[in-house]
Amino acid sequence: MSTEIFRIRNFCIVAHIDHGKSTLADRMLELTHTVDQRAMRAQYLDRMDLERERGITIKAQAVRLLHEGYELNLIDTPGHVDFTYEVSRSLAACEGAILLVDAAQGLEAQTLANYHLARDAGLTIVPAINKIDLPAAEPEQRAEELARLLGADPAEILHVSAKTGEGVDDVLKAVIDRVPHPGGDLHAPLQALIFDSAFDTYRGVITYIRVKQGTLPSNAKIKMLATHVTSEAEETGVMAPEATPVDSLGPGEVGYLVTGLKDVHHAKVGDTITLAGKQGAAVPLPGYREPKPMVWSGLYPADGNDYSALREALDRLKLSDSALVYEPETSQALGFGFRVGFLGLLHMDIVRERLEREFDLQLISTAPNVEFHVFRGAEEIVVHNPAEMPPGGDYDRVEEPVIYATIITPATYLGAIFELCQARRGEMVDMEYLTPERVEVHYLLPLAEVVFDFFDQLKSKTRGFASLDYEPWGLQEAKLVRVDILLHGEPVDAFSSVVHRDKAYEYGKKMTERLKELIPRQLFDVAIQASIGSKVIARETVKAKRKDVLAKCYGGDITRKRKLLETQKKGKERMRRVGKVDVPQDAFIAALRVDEGAKKK
Numbered sequence: 001m002s003t004e005i006f007r008i009r010n011f012c013i014v015a016h017i018d019h020g021k022s023t024l025a026d027r028m029l030e031l032t033h034t035v036d037q038r039a040m041r042a043q044y045l046d047r048m049d050l051e052r053e054r055g056i057t058i059k060a061q062a063v064r065l066l067h068e069g070y071e072l073n074l075i076d077t078p079g080h081v082d083f084t085y086e087v088s089r090s091l092a093a094c095e096g097a098i099l100l101v102d103a104a105q106g107l108e109a110q111t112l113a114n115y116h117l118a119r120d121a122g123l124t125i126v127p128a129i130n131k132i133d134l135p136a137a138e139p140e141q142r143a144e145e146l147a148r149l150l151g152a153d154p155a156e157i158l159h160v161s162a163k164t165g166e167g168v169d170d171v172l173k174a175v176i177d178r179v180p181h182p183g184g185d186l187h188a189p190l191q192a193l194i195f196d197s198a199f200d201t202y203r204g205v206i207t208y209i210r211v212k213q214g215t216l217p218s219n220a221k222i223k224m225l226a227t228h229v230t231s232e233a234e235e236t237g238v239m240a241p242e243a244t245p246v247d248s249l250g251p252g253e254v255g256y257l258v259t260g261l262k263d264v265h266h267a268k269v270g271d272t273i274t275l276a277g278k279q280g281a282a283v284p285l286p287g288y289r290e291p292k293p294m295v296w297s298g299l300y301p302a303d304g305n306d307y308s309a310l311r312e313a314l315d316r317l318k319l320s321d322s323a324l325v326y327e328p329e330t331s332q333a334l335g336f337g338f339r340v341g342f343l344g345l346l347h348m349d350i351v352r353e354r355l356e357r358e359f360d361l362q363l364i365s366t367a368p369n370v371e372f373h374v375f376r377g378a379e380e381i382v383v384h385n386p387a388e389m390p391p392g393g394d395y396d397r398v399e400e401p402v403i404y405a406t407i408i409t410p411a412t413y414l415g416a417i418f419e420l421c422q423a424r425r426g427e428m429v430d431m432e433y434l435t436p437e438r439v440e441v442h443y444l445l446p447l448a449e450v451v452f453d454f455f456d457q458l459k460s461k462t463r464g465f466a467s468l469d470y471e472p473w474g475l476q477e478a479k480l481v482r483v484d485i486l487l488h489g490e491p492v493d494a495f496s497s498v499v500h501r502d503k504a505y506e507y508g509k510k511m512t513e514r515l516k517e518l519i520p521r522q523l524f525d526v527a528i529q530a531s532i533g534s535k536v537i538a539r540e541t542v543k544a545k546r547k548d549v550l551a552k553c554y555g556g557d558i559t560r561k562r563k564l565l566e567t568q569k570k571g572k573e574r575m576r577r578v579g580k581v582d583v584p585q586d587a588f589i590a591a592l593r594v595d596e597g598a599k600k601k
Helices: 021-031 049-054 081-091 109-120 139-150 168-178 304-320 345-358 411-423 454-461 501-518 558-578 585-600
Strands: 008-015 061-067 070-076 096-102 124-130 191-200 204-213 221-224 229-232 235-239 243-246 254-258 272-275 295-301 325-331 335-342 363-365 372-376 379-383 397-410 427-433 438-446 467-478 480-487 497-500 526-532 535-542
Touching: 008 021, 008 081, 008 109, 008 168, 021 061, 021 070, 021 096, 021 168, 061 168, 061 235, 061 254, 070 168, 081 109, 081 191, 096 109, 096 139, 096 168, 109 124, 109 139, 109 397, 109 467, 124 139, 124 168, 191 304, 295 304, 295 325, 295 345, 304 325, 304 335, 304 345, 335 345, 345 363, 397 411, 411 427, 411 438, 411 454, 438 467, 454 467, 480 501, 497 501, 501 526, 501 535
Parallel strands: 008 070, 008 096, 096 124
Antiparallel strands: 061 070, 191 204, 191 272, 204 254, 221 229, 221 272, 235 243, 235 254, 295 335, 295 363, 325 335, 372 379, 372 397, 397 438, 397 467, 427 438, 480 497, 480 526, 526 535
């Protein structure tokens, strides 16, 4: 092993989105000369084009820094609530966390959530105030807020400008001084925790690991304790910041392992790697609790021949995004596809874009919905897809998921927030003033009311100052109904949705109006209806194309004209009886996307 265990520090950076985690990581890379100045770029650890375009971290990234004789293993984590699972996995590989707070914005909802995650994981917290160079910065006031949260002395809180580099050296010194070195016995049987993984076309499955006990040599014969699969590993190494092979990894070290496995299902995040044979460990490390999807959506290939390619793409993407849950499903309108579970709308957006970019797929996604529990006598049906919901009245009750939402806002916007939450069927729990100007409000809200546009509306009504974090709370009974969209009397499952009874008419009217604009005219009238069970609640009609059969009549007897019109009318009736409505693929895509957009207005 290259480094004595007492000279290793494993830490991560946690903060609210856009509080400067990636910029601070950049300065650390520069200060420790881990990256050559010529190769340096902004957001260095954000490897995906998508991360750099959007300015957000999606994947946690591990990197080894060497500073003053110490080995510092840094894991840069995402800040958005949808990627909390990434953060929780990273925390399990660390002993310390830098809690970063923007000097201008102060404590935000996700700051509190990440602090509680780190504290519950037993990590040592190193608090720091970032962006002290901003004209609007109030570092002393923010330090007092943070000290009150941590129960610490404001003098212990570091002041940093990740942009200019001021105070970054103090942060590294604080990590060395305050964060304890990892434990672990060099001679014990090997136990290495997989906290992330990826797939390489040529090398197979690559796992990112934290060694807890024992030593992992290069080219060892390994065993996965959960899947009981053995393999000849090809290489161990560290990210410094690019993949650098090493002879072995010892207790407390963070690195990667080229497993030699070709099947993506054999290496699961949270599994324990040990050596095959008698020298291996018998007991696995405690893994991670399985993430519970919050939002469900159908993903279908635009070309039906791409179904197997989509299945393979989802299998591979799950390696680097273990929060992804999916199962096959079929739709009368869209063919074969998958019902996919996501942790939120941003997660859904990112997964879809990654599938399209990285695997060159064209996809159609149905409108997002949440999981409902339908009770009929002693029977309980879990509904992921609106098409599975029994028609109106054919059940005793429905329960929907509820979240516990934490909103932090300037006191000026309290009225607007109360109004928004009440309109979304929210129930206020409590309210606490963090300072005379900033308030923390807790609400119980139905998840179905939050997944579409709640965050956008919150930002709009508070001019971007409010922040939101949420966690699952449980289930509660609600008056929910399934609204079906019928084209020419035939229900189209892709357009079905489960909505609150009070909002059913609004949804039905919006969808029928939208489809009237998108469906091309046929040779017969097409009725577009929204219904709850057998009751139609909204209707629009796409008028038929008509041939001018009277064009050849110049004057003459009226009976001749009537005869021509009657013949045309009989033909239209016969066509209506046997006709099928042709809905082009792009109309499906537009209707489903516009429905999402309409709710965001």
